[in-house]
Amino acid sequence: MSVPERSSEASDLRMRVVIAGGGTGGHVIPALCVAEALRERGAEVVFFGSESGLERALVPEAGFELHALPLAGLAGGPVRRARALVLFARAVVRCRSLLGRLRPGAVLGVGGYASAPAVAAARSLGISTFIHEQNSVPGKVNRAAGRLVREVLVAFPDAARRFGRSVRAVHVGMPTRRQLFQATREEALRRLGLEPPVVLVFGGSGGALNINLAAAEAFGESTPYSVVQIAGRRDFPRLSTRNPRHRILEYAGNIWDYLAAADVVVIRGGAGSLFDVAAVGRAAIVVPYPHHRDDQQLLNARYFVERGAAELLPDREVDAKTLRARVEELLGDDEGRRALASSMRSLATPRAAEEVAGRMLAAGREGTG
Numbered sequence: 001m002s003v004p005e006r007s008s009e010a011s012d013l014r015m016r017v018v019i020a021g022g023g024t025g026g027h028v029i030p031a032l033c034v035a036e037a038l039r040e041r042g043a044e045v046v047f048f049g050s051e052s053g054l055e056r057a058l059v060p061e062a063g064f065e066l067h068a069l070p071l072a073g074l075a076g077g078p079v080r081r082a083r084a085l086v087l088f089a090r091a092v093v094r095c096r097s098l099l100g101r102l103r104p105g106a107v108l109g110v111g112g113y114a115s116a117p118a119v120a121a122a123r124s125l126g127i128s129t130f131i132h133e134q135n136s137v138p139g140k141v142n143r144a145a146g147r148l149v150r151e152v153l154v155a156f157p158d159a160a161r162r163f164g165r166s167v168r169a170v171h172v173g174m175p176t177r178r179q180l181f182q183a184t185r186e187e188a189l190r191r192l193g194l195e196p197p198v199v200l201v202f203g204g205s206g207g208a209l210n211i212n213l214a215a216a217e218a219f220g221e222s223t224p225y226s227v228v229q230i231a232g233r234r235d236f237p238r239l240s241t242r243n244p245r246h247r248i249l250e251y252a253g254n255i256w257d258y259l260a261a262a263d264v265v266v267i268r269g270g271a272g273s274l275f276d277v278a279a280v281g282r283a284a285i286v287v288p289y290p291h292h293r294d295d296q297q298l299l300n301a302r303y304f305v306e307r308g309a310a311e312l313l314p315d316r317e318v319d320a321k322t323l324r325a326r327v328e329e330l331l332g333d334d335e336g337r338r339a340l341a342s343s344m345r346s347l348a349t350p351r352a353a354e355e356v357a358g359r360m361l362a363a364g365r366e367g368t369g
């Protein structure tokens with residue numbers, strides 16, 4: 001028994017793997033979770049990202065090599081689009097030459113600008129290629145790229161169906177940071193110096209202006225509970241509070257402590273935020289970002305809401321009065337909160353990063369695209 005196991009470990013030790021994509025926290029954080037799982041199994045992980053994404057800071061900080069390429073989004077007028085297309089074409093050429101040199105056993109696209117050119121280049125070289133789709137509704141690029149890859153690995157079960165029959169989609173869940181599963185309320189409260197009950201408000205990796213303004217007003221005078229508002233870089237400088245029990249932060253590297261300390265969480269419907277709350281198991285009010293054409297955050301949220309794991313609050317209904325009322329209603333309902341928290345916890349996917357890593361390594365060992 002030990003012989004085949006040892007031989008597979010030995011080949012993982014030598015294997016190099018490329019993870020491509022990034023942009024926002026929603027793409028970079030799960031990518032890093034997969035990278036950690038791969039590194040633990042002895043593989044060498046190299047990232048391809050864009051020069052403008054969050055990966056620029058987070059990937060080297062986690063100790064991985066990053067090739068940052070100049071890339072841009074397709075949104076905007078014809079000049080911008082043309083420039084984005086030129087950058088895309090150049091990125092495919094650059095990825096092909098990097099992949100030719102690195103000779104990875106497998107490539108994973110996680111979404112974001114660098115994902116598609118790397119996947120296209122890897123396919124053209126016959127390298128085993130995967131995509132991880134974080135959202136319940138696959139984006140246009142992943143839908144098209146899905147047909148090219150060996151497997152599309154999805155965070156939400158619904159996404160598999162939405163890819164259609166021509167794509168091999170496998171539900172693996174959302175790669176989530178380990179600390180989220182380990183955090184406990186008492187320790188978190190003590191570490192953060194917070195007096196319970198605690199309300200946590202955060203709007204994804206970049207913040208959410210509508211929620212930020214409503215929360216600053218709703219909790220800005222005085223509250224019989226603690227409020228932590230993680231505002232994001234863009235909105236942080238414009239927010240203030242007179243309430244000594246209301247903390248406004250720019251970003252939290254240790255979000256697991258804040259989630260573990262919380263009784264009620266108000267979040268956007270980003271896939272990362274939702275699965276992070278699920279990992280800790282807390283009662284959440286979800287306010288989906290309303291301006292995505294495909295309503296991806298509403299559909300992400302619905303998966304949890306339909307399973308009794310979260311409450312929905314449409315963005316158009318968010319103002320200081322409604323936000324405070326909804327938070328206090330939930331704070332006053334111990335049983336309702338417990339039920340939401342426990343259903344939320346049951347939807348967490350603690351094995352997702354391992355699953356993605358295992359599939360990539362197995363494909364790399366097989367050596368076929």
Ligand SMILES: CC(=O)N[C@H]1[C@@H](OP(=O)(O)OP(=O)(O)OC[C@H]2O[C@@H](n3ccc(=O)[nH]c3=O)[C@H](O)[C@@H]2O)O[C@H](CO)[C@@H](O)[C@@H]1O
Binds near residue numbers: 027029134230289
């Ligand atoms: C507006 C927008 O385009 N949003 C998309 C983006 O969201 P965005 O990048 O905001 O993503 P997510 O909610 O998916 O993830 C944010 C991640 O950042 C973490 N975090 C956030 C704040 C903080 O202080 N500390 C911290 O660690 C969260 O815990 C979470 O893990 O990517 C997601 C995944 O494709 C999509 O579902 C969202 O629709």
